[in-house]
Amino acid sequence: MELTGLFFYLVSILIAGGIYSLLCLGLNIQWGMGGVFNAGIAGFFATGAYASAILTTSTSAKHIGGFDLPVLAGLLGAGIISGCVGWAVAKICIRLKSDYLAMASIGIAEILRLVIVNESWLTNGSLGLSGVPRPFAGLASGRTADIVFLVFIWVIVIAVFFFSQRLYDSPWGRSLRAIRDNEQSASAAGKDVEKFRIQTFAIGCAIMGIAGGLSAHYFRFLSPSATDPLLVTFLVWVMLIAGGSGNNRGAIVGALSIWFLWSVTEIFTNRLPPEWITRSSFVRMLLVGLLLQYVLQRFRAGIIPEKAPKLRYSEEE
Amino acid sequence: MRKLTTMIATAALLASTALVSAADTKVGILMDITGPIANFIPPIQNAANLAVKQVNAQGGLLDGSAIAVYGDTTGTSQGAVDAAQKLVNIENVPFVMGALMSGTTIAAAEAVFIPAGVVQLSPTATSPAMTDLKDNDLVYRIVPSDNYQGEILAKMVLAEGIKKVAVTFVNNDYGVGIGNTFIDAYKAAGGEVVAQAKHEEKKDSYRSELASLTKGGAEALVVVAYAGDSGGKIVKQAAEGGLFSRFIGTDGLRDDLLIKNVGAEILKTSFFSSPTSPGDNPAQGILHKAFNAEYGGGADKAFVDQTYDATFLTMLAIEKVGSADRSKMAIALRDVATAPGIKVGPGEWKKAKALLSEGKDIDYDGAGGAYEFDANGDVSGFIGKFVVDGDSYKQTEIVE
Numbered sequence: 001m002e003l004t005g006l007f008f009y010l011v012s013i014l015i016a017g018g019i020y021s022l023l024c025l026g027l028n029i030q031w032g033m034g035g036v037f038n039a040g041i042a043g044f045f046a047t048g049a050y051a052s053a054i055l056t057t058s059t060s061a062k063h064i065g066g067f068d069l070p071v072l073a074g075l076l077g078a079g080i081i082s083g084c085v086g087w088a089v090a091k092i093c094i095r096l097k098s099d100y101l102a103m104a105s106i107g108i109a110e111i112l113r114l115v116i117v118n119e120s121w122l123t124n125g126s127l128g129l130s131g132v133p134r135p136f137a138g139l140a141s142g143r144t145a146d147i148v149f150l151v152f153i154w155v156i157v158i159a160v161f162f163f164s165q166r167l168y169d170s171p172w173g174r175s176l177r178a179i180r181d182n183e184q185s186a187s188a189a190g191k192d193v194e195k196f197r198i199q200t201f202a203i204g205c206a207i208m209g210i211a212g213g214l215s216a217h218y219f220r221f222l223s224p225s226a227t228d229p230l231l232v233t234f235l236v237w238v239m240l241i242a243g244g245s246g247n248n249r250g251a252i253v254g255a256l257s258i259w260f261l262w263s264v265t266e267i268f269t270n271r272l273p274p275e276w277i278t279r280s281s282f283v284r285m286l287l288v289g290l291l292l293q294y295v296l297q298r299f300r301a302g303i304i305p306e307k308a309p310k311l312r313y314s315e316e317e
Numbered sequence: 318m319r320k321l322t323t324m325i326a327t328a329a330l331l332a333s334t335a336l337v338s339a340a341d342t343k344v345g346i347l348m349d350i351t352g353p354i355a356n357f358i359p360p361i362q363n364a365a366n367l368a369v370k371q372v373n374a375q376g377g378l379l380d381g382s383a384i385a386v387y388g389d390t391t392g393t394s395q396g397a398v399d400a401a402q403k404l405v406n407i408e409n410v411p412f413v414m415g416a417l418m419s420g421t422t423i424a425a426a427e428a429v430f431i432p433a434g435v436v437q438l439s440p441t442a443t444s445p446a447m448t449d450l451k452d453n454d455l456v457y458r459i460v461p462s463d464n465y466q467g468e469i470l471a472k473m474v475l476a477e478g479i480k481k482v483a484v485t486f487v488n489n490d491y492g493v494g495i496g497n498t499f500i501d502a503y504k505a506a507g508g509e510v511v512a513q514a515k516h517e518e519k520k521d522s523y524r525s526e527l528a529s530l531t532k533g534g535a536e537a538l539v540v541v542a543y544a545g546d547s548g549g550k551i552v553k554q555a556a557e558g559g560l561f562s563r564f565i566g567t568d569g570l571r572d573d574l575l576i577k578n579v580g581a582e583i584l585k586t587s588f589f590s591s592p593t594s595p596g597d598n599p600a601q602g603i604l605h606k607a608f609n610a611e612y613g614g615g616a617d618k619a620f621v622d623q624t625y626d627a628t629f630l631t632m633l634a635i636e637k638v639g640s641a642d643r644s645k646m647a648i649a650l651r652d653v654a655t656a657p658g659i660k661v662g663p664g665e666w667k668k669a670k671a672l673l674s675e676g677k678d679i680d681y682d683g684a685g686g687a688y689e690f691d692a693n694g695d696v697s698g699f700i701g702k703f704v705v706d707g708d709s710y711k712q713t714e715i716v717e
Contacts (some may be wrong), residue, residue, distance in 0.1 A: 120488075228352075
């Protein structure tokens with residue numbers, strides 16, 4: 001282990017951690033604030049990833065577009081398209097109670113995945129999209145380009161974090177939490193429950209779409225293997241619950257710590273004796289499972305639990 | 318107390334890096350161990366381990382032993398990039414063998430190996446997209462691209478004097494890759510594709526697809542699909558309905574099962590393309606014998622040959638460079654894999670090491686082929702033309 005290697009490994013963990021932080025922030029808006037159970041994160045992630053990749057790659061005969069737009073336009077497009085898809089989905093399914101909504105959203109993610117795999121005029125199917133550009137690619141080359149990307153990603157994470165904080169503390173966010181905690185009383189207080197839930201679902205999906213777009217730019221290549229529900233849906237749920245559902249700081253801490261656990265375990269399992277070498281990957285999965293169990297049991301309300309914002313009274317009163 | 322135990326255990330595990338002697342060389346192996354192709358992995362992992370074991374038994378790598386360091390992509394892009402980062406940055410490997418699936422191979426290459434300047438050699442990734450990667454000569458593979466068989470098949474069909482065909486292919490990367498390349502190459506060479514239809518696997522009836530394919534008066538039906546699934550059913554249903562009398566297939570269809578289900582009579586004018594070894598390849602026999610002796614069977618499993626060869630080539634390239642210098646690996650790989658040079662085969666590490674130490678040029682010809690890389694880091698391989706002979710197939714010519 002040399003120090004530069006360790007440094008670049010840390011950079012890579014923080015890049016992936018940044019992408020997961022965005023996914024967690026998106027899910028936190030949906031579940032943590034609004035109590036809307038979305039088990040189809042992978043679908044909205046994939047929509048955003050493909051949207052941004054198609055918007056920014058150069059023209060290709062293999063799929064629709066590419067439109068050769070700048071990366072920022074691609075990410076904006078990813079957010080808008082995922083948000084619109086989320087809105088349309090919410091319009092249809094949001095009235096379902098949380099467990100039914102969870103099932104419906106798994107189904108929707110599967111539909112989106114099948115569209116991506118099969119509609120090759122749109123996405124080049126299982127062969128994937130290559131040549132997805134990185135933002136500010138001219139600034140650095142080789143491994144140092146990862147540092148530029150790291151800064152780019154975390155600027156977005158921090159912007160989304162402040163946006164979520166603002167949302168949480170806004171009248172909109174307060175109404176949302178009222179709905180989450182007691183739907184009937186919120187409705188009796190005159191809140192349009194359905195409208196709030198549709199909005200929260202769409203906003204969360206838009207953020208997930210941006211996370212998807214960023215992954216496409218990070219990998220520089222996008223194929224259906226980037227949209228695996230284990231790594232995109234279920235791991236994100238674990239991160240949010242471990243970090244502290246309802247707390248934006250918790251979402252980011254959860255994303256970083258769980259991804260760190262996930263990644264670092266392989267370094268240990270590779271140190272196992274040679275007789276174990278063919279089993280080390282499976283040992284690792286077992287280890288990851290045990291660690292997640294431990295974290296979820298130990299920190300039941302999350303590492304940083306939700307804390308309701310202080311009440312402020314306006315000064316005229 | 319418990320904390321203390323944990324800390325000691327952690328420290329011991331981390332410190333065990335130090336136990337790897339300074340003279341030993343790590344060989345990076347990236348595989349999709351857990352995930353969608355987990356079923357295929359055990360024999361493939363054995364193949365890689367066999368290569369490492371043979372090298373260590375016959376003099377070792379450089380001045381010490383070779384140590385296989387595995388990275389598990391989990392079959393996803395995220396996992397592939399993460400595992401690749403660890404191989405490059407934590408394990409500091411000079412060269413990486415892998416990955417197996419095209420999607421994970423390309424994601425790891427684009428996000429990690431190309432920026433870091435590490436050479437990658439995949440034993441199994443067949444996606445045509447790998448040919449056009451802007452890879453600074455860092456990404457190699459030892460299986461032909463899916464495109465290759467499509468192009469050769471187009472040549473074969475035209476050489477038979479067939480000018481109008483209908484084409485159907487299964488909707489996955491195999492079918493779409495070969496199918497589209499065939500159509501483009503066939504049209505470019507003057508053939509006419511009168512109808513084409515993509516189909517899904519695991520259906521019972523393909524009669525509606527066949528109905529659209531018969532329009533246009535094609536002389537033959539080209540089927541890029543598997544005999545055990547859609548391909549076999551399509552041929553059977555087309556023959557039963559009298560829709561087509563002549564079928565052309567790829568290696569997926571060239572299966573004894575097809576003859577059993579459809580009958581040799583119907584297939585007597587048909588022919589099939591399939592990757593093949595140049596004549597009888599003694600290297601393959603040698604490897605299979607060593608593999609079965611070590612693991613008690615399984616040498617004929619898919620991609621055992623290619624994985625062994627790729628791992629062996631990886632270590633030959635490191636030995637050729639004489640150090641773990643990443644920047645020299647690509648040239649060394651081309652040197653040891655391609656002619657001219659003194660021929661070396663599977664298991665002949667001692668001989669190869671001796672030749673390299675004398676400064677001689679070597680050329681590894683493996684169990685799966687001779688591996689002559691072109692400018693894109695692709696190999697051409699050999700495609701055979703097969704016809705039905707009794708209840709099996711015979712090869713009538715080899716196209717390179």
